Amino acid sequence: MTRxxxxxxxxxxxERDVEQLRADLGHTVEELVHRVDVxxxxxxxxxxxxxxxxxxxxxxxxxxxxxxxxxxxxxxESPAVVGGVLAAFLLLCVxxxxxxxxxxxxxxxxxxx
Numbered sequence: 001m002t003r004x005x006x007x008x009x010x011x012x013x014x015e016r017d018v019e020q021l022r023a024d025l026g027h028t029v030e031e032l033v034h035r036v037d038v039x040x041x042x043x044x045x046x047x048x049x050x051x052x053x054x055x056x057x058x059x060x061x062x063x064x065x066x067x068x069x070x071x072x073x074x075x076x077e078s079p080a081v082v083g084g085v086l087a088a089f090l091l092l093c094v095x096x097x098x099x100x101x102x103x104x105x106x107x108x109x110x111x112x113x
Contacts, residue, residue, distance in 0.1 A: 075082045
């Protein structure tokens with residue numbers, strides 16, 4: 001029996017299917033190895049976090065550099081207002097830290113206390 005031109009033989013189809021299956025299996029194994037390699041995943045996560053924090057620090061420095069002259073002028077013109085704003089900001093920070101500590105202690109004690 002002759003086959004039409006351009007139609008692969010049954011053996012070629014099976015070979016191609018086997019190669020595709022091997023490639024798919026290889027990708028699956030690589031993904032599983034990556035998921036199981038917790039130390040490597042932690043290193044990757046740490047690197048991502050470090051990069052993100054460094055970018056945030058750079059942005060914060062840029063913002064501070066841009067705003068510093070205006071803050072200095074405001075401080076010279078009305079130190080009491082700036083002091084009040086600063087005190088309110090510090091109070092907000094302290095309250096936030098205290099609330100976080102309480103929440104963490106509550107988690108650590110299993111929700112009691």
